[in-house]
Amino acid sequence: ETGVTQTPRHLVMGMTNKKSLKCEQHLGHNAMYWYKQSAKKPLELMFVYSLEERVENNSVPSRFSPECPNSSHLFLHLHTLQPEDSALYLCASSQRPGTGGSYGYTFGSGTRLTVV
Amino acid sequence: KNQVEQSPQSLIILEGKNCTLQCNYTVSPFSNLRWYKQDTGRGPVSLTIMTFSENTKSNGRYTATLDADTKQSSLHITASQLSDSASYICVVSAYNDMRFGAGTRLTVKP
Numbered sequence: 001e002t003g004v005t006q007t008p009r010h011l012v013m014g015m016t017n018k019k020s021l022k023c024e025q026h027l028g029h030n031a032m033y034w035y036k037q038s039a040k041k042p043l044e045l046m047f048v049y050s051l052e053e054r055v056e057n058n059s060v061p062s063r064f065s066p067e068c069p070n071s072s073h074l075f076l077h078l079h080t081l082q083p084e085d086s087a088l089y090l091c092a093s094s095q096r097p098g099t100g101g102s103y104g105y106t107f108g109s110g111t112r113l114t115v116v
Numbered sequence: 117k118n119q120v121e122q123s124p125q126s127l128i129i130l131e132g133k134n135c136t137l138q139c140n141y142t143v144s145p146f147s148n149l150r151w152y153k154q155d156t157g158r159g160p161v162s163l164t165i166m167t168f169s170e171n172t173k174s175n176g177r178y179t180a181t182l183d184a185d186t187k188q189s190s191l192h193i194t195a196s197q198l199s200d201s202a203s204y205i206c207v208v209s210a211y212n213d214m215r216f217g218a219g220t221r222l223t224v225k226p
Contacts, residue, residue, distance in 0.1 A: 002159065002161065004159070006159075009157075040125065040218055040219075041218055042120070042215075042216040042217060042218045042219075043205075043216040045214075090159050090160075092159070098211075098212040098213070098214075104150055104162055104165060104207075105160075105162075105214075107159030107160050107161070108159050109157065109158045109159050110157070110158070110159050112157070
């Protein structure tokens with residue numbers, strides 16, 4: 001384990017469902033991120049939180065809704081998704097936002113999402 | 117536009133052989149470059165980090181090089197093992213921005 005835990009590991013949901021992805025870090029980091037990873041594409045930054053405050057939203061559709069109740073937890077709420085939203089969703093944390101500081105980003109293992 | 121391009125997209129080698137993965141970037145102003153290893157079904161894990169003044173950095177059988185003048189980096193894997201099968205991602209940072217390459221998928225066969 002890297003210190004960043006994501007649940008569930010796999011999720012299959014219909015287009016009308018509502019589900020949530022959870023991320024938890026015990027590294028004392030101040031920034032947390034959601035990334036989308038599609039096959040053969042670079043990681044796409046979705047959301048950045050610094051000290052529980054959202055500092056970046058990269059034009060993500062409103063069917064993705066993040067929540068950061070405290071500096072250790074991050075959620076991604078999903079509703080009315082499309083099949084093209086199927087991907088690996090990675091959570092990451094870092095000492096500070098931006099380039100992450102000296103140690104960079106620590107990633108979770110991801111949630112493999114399939115929208116049917 | 118800040119870009120990171122990796123080649124090849126995929127690579128198959130026999131166990132015990134060496135290989136080299138390439139990363140070209142246009143990110144500016146350059147801050148640092150990291151190589152990550154991502155096993156199937158896992159998140160990326162950092163292998164090396166290099167700043168502007170560093171030309172080479174080793175981590176066991178992994179050796180990364182950086183040419184900041186030509187904006188190129190390589191990751192050399194020596195005496196490959198089956199466990200080296202993974203995606204290798206090059207990440208280049210400007211002072212407040214990070215850019216990810218699409219990765220190279222390496223398969224090591226017995």
